[in-house]
Amino acid sequence: MTTDSSPETRDLRETVRFYLLDHRTPLGKAIDIALLALNLVFVAAFVAETYPLSEDLRSLLWTLEVAIAAVFLVEYVLRLYGAADRLAEFTDVYTMVDLVAILPTFLAAGLPGVAAVANVGFLRVVRVVRVLRFYRFTRDAEFFFGTISDNALRALKLLLTVLVLLFVSAGLFYSAEHAANPEVATFGDAFYYVVVALSTVGFGDIVPLTTAGRWITVAAILAGIIVLPWQASKIVREWSHREKVSVACPNCGLSSHDRDASHCKACGHVIYQEFDSNE
Incomplete structure (x- = not known):
């Protein structure tokens, strides 16, 4: 990728890059806090839309989702603009997750007929990946409230991995089951089922009725067996070597x-x- 060599452009790009990565200055902290808060609202809107709501409230949530997606699109463009290596930034896994997380919203808002089916099928499935944006906040040990230890960062990543696994599995399970399974009426029902399934309790009050729902359950259990012990072992290994x-x-x-x-x-x-x- 070509790099603009003019001093003014270079200074602007460096400034943009600095404040998107900065965790210490007031502006850098404000950007971090704002992005984290918007991400929480972005995920909460997805969950809220699975519950029975009035048309006015549903319309308000949709407007809020589009507005937040627009902010994230600006952030995405600024990250590419300010990056020292734009190709590396474009192919970075965090950047790709950022793009995939907002694409369904713009597809539903911009394509005729898509808005009517935004809550079902492929778009519903893809929208659950927006929770992966939280991983960007664990990219390094510096946060807007200070710097944490490597052990604390690993523990935070493990906790986030558990939450992401539960959330994504519940979102996928809801997408596959809610139309065919009367026991899966909301995201909360799907989340409850996933927690029970991954904990191997298996009360049996909710069971998958679709083939996709069964395969999602199998994939979630396998992911829990493989990913969580792998990350936990890093923490245990670090603690065992502390002395x-x-x-x-x-x-x-x-x-x-x-x-x-x-x-x-x-x-x-x-x-x-x-x-x-x-x-």
Whole structure:
């Protein structure tokens, strides 16, 4: 991708990039808080639309959704404009999620006849991915309220992964079942079913009636079995190595040793560790 070399354009691009990434200045914090709040409302609107609402309230929610999607579109364009490498930014997974999350709203708003079916079928399925936008806020350890530790960031990502897995599974299950299954009337019903299914409790009060609903349940359980232990293991591994020192044994290469170790526990070779007297 070409880069504009004029000083004015370069300065503007650097300014845009700085404030979209900044977590410390008042403006950077305000942008972070605003985007987080809008994202919460964006997801809440999706959930609210699955419940019985008056036409006026449904129309208000739709207007709010379009307005927020427009803000996110501006953010998306600004991220591409301010990026040092626009191609890398365009293909970045967070950026692609941002685009996919807002596309259904604009398709429903701009294409004739699509608005009438915006809450069913393909568009309903795709709209659940908007919750993935929250991952952008865990991209690094700096937040608008300060910097957190790596362990806290990993724990936050694990919690977010659990919530995203539950939310996306519930959204997909609702999309597949609500037309055919009288027990799945709202997003709350689908969310309850997914929590019960993933926890292997299985009360049996809600069961999938469609083939798609069954496969979504299977996929959600498999994802829970694979993804959650994988992320949890990172936290456990970090905690277990908290009191270790990263010094490689010159004989066998073992790189994690107790702080007071003078010999490698794997091969017995002498290792040398220098410590600050204050430690």
